Amino acid sequence: MNNNQKYRCLVLDDQAYATDIISLYIKRESDLTLVAALTDPFEAVNYVNEGVIDLVFLDIEMPGLDGIQFLRLCGERCRFILTTAYSEYALQGFDFNVVDYLLKPISFERFSRAVNKFRQLQLTVSCALETKTYIIIKGDAKHKYYRIRLLDIIFVKGLNNYITIHTHSETIVTYMTLKGILKELPSQEFCMTHRSYIIGKSHIKTIDDNHLIVGDHLIPLSKRYKKEVIESLKI
Template identity: 30%
Template sequence: MRKTCIIVDDEPAAHYVLLSHLNQVPDLELIGQFYNGVEVRQFTELNEVDLMFLDINMPEVSGLDLLRNLPHPPKTVLTTAYSEFALESYDYGVIDYLMKPIYFPRFLVSVDRFFSYYDVSDRGAVVVAPTSLAVKVDGEMVDIDLNELLYTQSLGNYVKLFIPGKTYLASITTNDLEHSLPAAKFMRIHKSYIVAIEKIGTYGKDFVQVNDFRMPVGITYRQKLMERMNT
């Protein structure tokens, strides 16, 4: 059974990310997008909304103020870049609290939590493996085609992503990126490198080569790499 949802956030980039994630969850139907809380009350009175992705920090009406004033709020996942409201938010019966930037694996935890409120026979949710990843590059959200992504290199709090003929410097850590990429297609081979398994040309116990670029393999990753390459 499909469930309906809305996005309430004053930042266009946040809508972009959530839309990208929702496109990969066919059992959630997006029926409204709002950039402030003023119109949400009227919309929820006239439309059946099962789930609301709600930003806390918004002008005019904050997310928590909106929850206080909705007579029958839908199940809610709060989204914010600030953690200080986490404890207070659970006073309003929210089902989860997502910290920005919101990565797909963590988003799925919230979706699973939401569907767990319904009978298993009603759920039937099918999650499609992601084919793209939204990352922030120079302050803009960019979709990276995962079928083209060759490998990534850590540069402190940034990661350089390599696709044929182009590179992107994304504002994300390698740890966060690792948890956002599908494990069936990508593997971390070093503290600084993640590689697309099917793009590997040659390899040894201490190196991996993709096209003309050779990457080191960390000691802690060697056995797992050999196992993956020999299956």
């Protein structure tokens, strides 16, 4: 179990003072990292889709794209805690399996209880992933499946709704998103280096300014992921 786990957070609310309050609360929790505090939901969608967010504190009443619409777009990509002044949205939110529902004005005590629920959910997922030694992936033909050892995965490359999984012996193509397979892979063994790449940490040979050598492959390393990759390897 990784006791130094840092959870990357995004705050989204159309009122800047509301993002300021949650941002201050996040900074008081040692295992939470504030990635962005935004008032523009479309900018927030980009962050979530890039896979750099673990937890979103999401307002419901927003112009242009409200919180429920945001959940429909991104609800499977990370965890959500709703923050709103309107209690009538609670049931709708839980239809999307949100972690908790915070009614404004939000106290730090109530915020902390919600974050603890999130931690427990993440702990359950982490324990399950740590016991995995392989994954089952659907192949490129009907009724065809691959059983792939996690240690054999050198890297995964994403292209729209398809991925290619590269091992020492074969390359497997399957209809799946990069974010989808990332959920199946233990974070202590795999990480994203670029919006289109996940690598197996044990296969890293060198890290340069903007790329890595993983196995015998040159893999791009973007600025967005570089710090996280280096910290995960404790370099």
